[in-house]
Amino acid sequence: MTTEKRRAPAGAAVLRDEITTAIRRALMQELAAVGYGRLSIEAVARRAGVSKTAIYRRWSSKLDLVLEIVAAAAHGKLPALDTGTLRGDLALLFQVVAHALRHPLASQIIPDLLAEAARNPTIDATLRQVLHTRQQEIGGRLVTRAVQRGELPADTDLDAAVDLIVGPLYWRLAIARLPLTDGYLDNLVESVAAGLGADNVLPRPRAAPRSD
Amino acid sequence: MTTEKRRAPAGAAVLRDEITTAIRRALMQELAAVGYGRLSIEAVARRAGVSKTAIYRRWSSKLDLVLEIVAAAAHGKLPALDTGTLRGDLALLFQVVAHALRHPLASQIIPDLLAEAARNPTIDATLRQVLHTRQQEIGGRLVTRAVQRGELPADTDLDAAVDLIVGPLYWRLAIARLPLTDGYLDNLVESVAAGLGADNVLPRPRAAPRSD
DNA sequence: CAACGACGGTACGGTTGCGTCCCGACGTGT
DNA sequence: ACACGTCGGGACGCAACCGTACCGTCGTTG
Structure with a gap:
């Protein structure tokens, strides 16, 4: 009876991607501006130029909103990160991290959410999934490869x-x-x-190439 | 006329230290529980078992309260930290830091305030004064002494x-x-x-004393 | 011993935000 | 062309908190 003559939503009865995008962007900005603790749906809606209902139709609550968007944002790109040498891998990784943390939004949102994760188990779990696990996985692979090449001791923690x-x-x-x-x-x-512990392999070419 | 026959406050008209202490403790707990963003004076008063007025008589605002108490808490002890060797200094410093961050309150409050400092200039200034400056001063002194002993290169940044x-x-x-x-x-x-860069001085006695 | 005077506590508007409900608008499928 | 049905927007009730004003209480000082 209910699903009998059900017609798929059509016409105006469809979520507009532009509004979803505007909400995502506004959430990031609000998160950076006031932090998760003071984050308010109303402010996000105001900044995005949409109504609160537009947000509640997409996400069930503030936590749901933040989790979904942050996880999506962190799921992004990540280079192969395999240059053949430990130093090459490190240099590439540092450039990626530095580039990511250059964004004012990221450099404010990430510490804020990490602090919030200390008291919110759901946020903690999500962050560990999209950040810690990822970083540890990448770092672990980087180290493992270096060990296999003989650049690092085999018992590296x-x-x-x-x-x-x-x-x-x-x-x-x-x-x-x-x-x-x-x-x-x-x-x-x-x-x-x-x-x-890689100092045995290369004798530190030059420690401080500066001339002040 | 005003300061003529002014009598100093006496009797019950004096701040009770026990209540001030209770507020300080409650603030720390609240700060750890909900963070600076969601910190409310009412919750602090409730937790401390005092009235809001008791708080507002001592501090003018939430920011004032947090700044004063956090600064006071951070001003505490700090060992001389001069063992005679770089490794000794590092070991001592790490033990102090690890001990400080073992406190659940500290490990939640510090990241939270550091994140908040990214958007609140007053908090930023206070934290730099009581934490960054202190740490950089200590670290700087530690490095300087190591350089003077010849344990580190002279051009260390x-x-x-x-x-x-x-x-x-x-x-x-x-x-x-x-x-x-x-x-x-x-x-x-x-x-x-x-x-x-201290690897030239001591050849790393043992890198990983573990046996799994 | 009596008066002083700041104390702690309660009560009060004003503000803000949450989450929900109802309404007119709108564009696709039949 | 019509009807469908979800969309976005504004309004609402409810709750929490801010900062202040007032009120009775209490211990010291003269």
Whole structure:
């Protein structure tokens, strides 16, 4: 009876992609501006130029909205990241991370959501899926390949290696928020490689190519 | 006329320290529970078992309250941190940081406020004063002494060194929130020392004292 | 001992946001 | 061309919180 003569939605009775996109963009901006704690659907709707109903028709709640959009945004691109050497992989990874954290939106949203994840299990689970797992997977693969090449000791702790790889750059860009000076990433590659134990292979070509 | 026969407040007309303390503690707990964005004076008052007026008599606003209390809490103790060797200094520093971030309150409040600092200039200024400056000062002194001893190259970049020193541990404890396994800090000391360029002085006694 | 005066607590408008409901508008399929 | 049915928008009730005004209480000081 209900599904008998059911007709598929048509005409104006269809979600408009432009409005969905506007909501996504507005959510990101609001998230960066006020953080997850103070995020309000009304503000998102205002900024997007749509009505609250437009949002509630697409997502059931504020948490649902944030989770879906953030996960989608983080699912994006990720290069193969296999240059053949540990230093090459590190340099590429750092450039990708630095590029991502250059976006003002990302550099504000990511620390905010990570802090929120400490108290919201759902956000925590989602972030671990789209960020931690991904980063650990990438870092793990990077380290594994380096071990196989003989660049790193065989008993390298993956978790500790990931800490050493992503910690410094994240601290500088997202926490201390200091600019990337000339040659910073190059030096960081050498420092991290040395910290991982790769110093036996290459004798640190030049530590500080600067001349002030 | 006004200051002529002015009598100093006495009797019940004096701030009770026990209530001030209760407010401080409640603020910390609320800050950890809901974050700065959702922090409400009413909730703090409820948790402390006092009235809102008790809070507004002591601090003018939510921002004022948070700034004063957080700054006071961060002003606390800090060891001399001068063991005579780079590795000794690093080990001590890591233990202090790890101990501080072990407190659940600290590990939730600090990332939250750091994220908030990205959009609130007043919080940013306060945090830089009580945290960044302090850490950079300590890290800088640690590096400077190591340079003077000949343990590190003379052209070491202080900012980059601080990134390398505090980044990995902060990432693990505050972002990834992984536990500290046995020997993690010891290995981190060696890794960071090597990353800083101290590998020339000591040939890394043992990189990974584990046996799984 | 008596008066002072700031204390803590309650009560109060004003504001903001959540989530829902109802309405006219609109464009495709029959 | 018509009817269908979902869309977007505005309005609503409800709840929470901000910051303030008032009121009785209490201990010290003269």
